[in-house]
Amino acid sequence: MSVYVTVGSTGFDALVQAVCAPEFMRALGGRGFWRLVVQCGASLARFEPPPAVREEFGVTATALAYVDRPQWHIEQADLVICHAGAGSILDALRAGKPTIAVPNRALADDHQRELARELARGGYLAVAEPEDLAQAVSAGAYAGLQPYPRADPRPIGDILDEETAL
Amino acid sequence: MEMHVPLPSLAACGGAAAAAVVALLLLRLYFVLPGLGGGGAGVAAARRQQRRRRGKAVARGTGDTLLCVVLGSGGHTAEMARLLRGVDFERHRRRLYVVGSDDALSVGQVGELERGRPGDYRIAVVPRSRAVGQPWRSTPASAARCLARVVALMYRHRPDAVLCNGPANCVVVCLVALLPRILAIKRIPIVYVESFARVATLSLSGRIVYLLADRFVVQWPALAAQYPRAEYIPHLV
Known part of the structure; x- marks a missing residue:
């Protein structure tokens, strides 16, 4: 079972750090995930998994700065953890993958949170903060x-047809 | 006898004429701007929306129109690609994509979304009216460059409709698309779809284009509650 983490087109230091933490690795191992792929964007330098992550937690961790085909990576995953940008969320939901969205507080007016919260209200995804992500995974929030x-x-298409018919 | 026309009265005449022109222009604006009077555009749109909800046939054009699509980075292009899956390209046979000059990513995405679809398309690159994070001080100059390019573009191609979803450039395109209508030359309908990301508040572009668009679509109910002219259509993307 594998997890795909994506921060989108900018960076998200707090999320990359959260998925490198030993307690997150322990949560993954505990839930039967053995493969972790992290698209880090501008936060690639923050990717510092524990030294013996494979031996200690049974998890192989890989980092990428950017990917050409995000959909392909999402298709391969059994769980998607993404920043709460509309593009990443749509990619994950449309692929029918269990999704945990992590709003990026650092962004202007924090409007990622509204979208994540609204979709969580409908029961379509889970929302977590970087600090409680490990807990969300080990509790099976997804x-x-x-x-x-x-x-x-x-x-x-109908609206365009109507308007051009006038 | 000598004719004596005092200068102040000439100036007064000129002033009155200018005032009349401005008043006529404002009146014209009132009648054509969809967000103000707009010839009952809002009412007509609501009626059409109702028809569609009841599953009745909608009026269709003859096809072969030129559709101007405004793209922009930051997720706008990806969302537009999803929206365009719902557009019949047999009917809107020609597409003109307006892309910001620093947005190479969107150019690549156009090739992808156009692959295998009927008709033909072209991509027009325009200077960005305002880059994300650009200081407001330098915005008028960059907006003017963008405006000049868009005016030239619209004059050359004369699109039949504009479809946009919120990048800063779409405000400029919508303003220019309204010019022929104000001058009673051609009505270029403007369809605006607010981003899926905007749940509770409109984007800055959205708040401006709300006054200009013939059809204003939102994807979350809270926005439709705040903006009476907005049409709420969920699950578009």
């Missing part, structure tokens, strides 16, 4: 989530 309703962008 289990039993609702599938997100299918996307239907056709109303936009």
Whole structure:
């Protein structure tokens, strides 16, 4: 079982640090995850997993700065942990993956939190802070989530057709 | 007898004429701006929205239109790619993508979303009106450069509709798209879809374009509650 962590197109030091912490590795091992892939963006330098992570926790940890095909990595994962950007959240929900969203407090007006909270209210994903991420994983907060309703962008086509018909 | 026209009265005439022109322009603006009077655009939109909800057929154009799509980094382009899956490219056979000059990523994404789809497209690169984090002091100059390029672009291509979802450049494109309508030359409808990321408050672009767009779509109910002209359509992306 594998976990894909993504910070999106900027960086997110607190999230990268949180997924390198020994208690997070212990939570992964305890839940049967043995593979951790972290897309770090500008926070690549923060990727410092414990030295004997494989021997001690049974987890192989890999870091990438950016990926060409984020969807491919999400498809490979059994759990997605992402910053609460709309793009990453949509990619994860549309792939039908259990998702934990971590709002990036450092961003302007903190509007990531609203989106994550609203989707969590619907039961579509779990929300965690960097500080309680390990706890969320070990408690299985990502289990039993609702599938997100299918996307239907056709109303936009209808609206354009109506407007150009005037 | 000598004609004597006092200068002040000439100036007064000029002033009155200028005031009349400004008043006419404002009146015209009132009638064409969808966010103000707009010829009952809001009412018509609500009626059409109701028809669609009841599953009735919608009026369709003859097709072969030029659709202007505004792209922008920071997730806007990815979301637009999802929205465009709902657009019939057999009907909107030509697409003009407006991309910011520092946004090479979006150029690549256009190739991806256009792959295998009918009709043809072109990409127009415009200077960014305002980069993320750019100081407001230098914004007027960059906005003017963007404006000049967009005016040239719209004059050359004369799109039949504008579709946008919130990057800063879309404000400029929407303003320019309204010019032919103000001058009674052509009506270029503007369709704005607020980002999926905006749950409780509109983006700055959204708050401006709310006054300009013929159709203003939001993806979360709290926004529709605050903005009466907004159409709430969930699960678009």
